Amino acid sequence: MKGLKRLYFLLPDVDTVRKIVDELLLVHIPYEHIHVLARAGTALEELPEAGIAQRTDLVPAVERGLAIGGTVGVLAGLLAVVFPPAGVVAAGGAVLFGALGGAGFGAWVSAMIGVSLPNSHLERFEDAMEQGMLLMMVDVPKAQIEDFEDMIRQHHPEADIEGTEPTIPAFP
Structure with missing residues (x-):
């Protein structure tokens, strides 16, 4: 979805997380946009556990790989057009297929x-999670960030709002 930002909240216990998840679902945040991460051994029960795209550096790595691989492929295709192998006629298709x-x-x-690799965006939360805090990541429309932060502050003063991440990639 376009126009989403990821909000980060540190929460003290599973019950608080469960209440916030219920509130988010009531205001029409899709279940798939809520991700909870805790230290190993914490029973998250039916809560929306963070998936591989949230826990690891998968998405940024794929983005870098697409860019670097595509660039190298274009250069290889251009080399094939400029210096074609003996007996082969290379055209624009070489550039396209190379890319x-x-x-x-x-x-x-x-x-x-x-x-x-662990998600590099989550390094700042590692100490808090090791001390028993739970990290909730919620993908919300950019225009409503302040509304969601205010809702959490009003209903859950124990929540530690840790800010936002830039626009969420389209495919996590």
């Missing part, structure tokens, strides 16, 4: 690496 092949290969390799 697509490079982008695909770059995204695949980067995804394999990114999925094994």
Whole structure:
């Protein structure tokens, strides 16, 4: 969805998280836009647990892989057009296929690496989570960020609002 920003909240316990999830669902935030992360061993029960796209550097890695692989593929295609292999006529298709092949290969390799790394955006929350706090990430429309922050502040003063992340990528 276009125009979403991710809000971060640190919360003291599972009951508070459950109440906030219910409130968000009542104001029509889709369940898929709510992500909860806690230290290992915390029973999240039916809460929307953060998936691989939220816990790892998968999405930024794929984006970098697409860009770098596509660029290298375009350069390889251009080289094939300028210096064609003996007996082969290379045309614009070489550039196109080079770009697509490079982008695909770059995204695949980067995804394999990114999925094994923790999400670099979440490093600032590691200490709080190790102390038992739960991290809630909610993707909300940009125009309503202040409304959601105010709602959480009013109903849950124990929530520690940690700010927002820039626009959420289209495919997490």
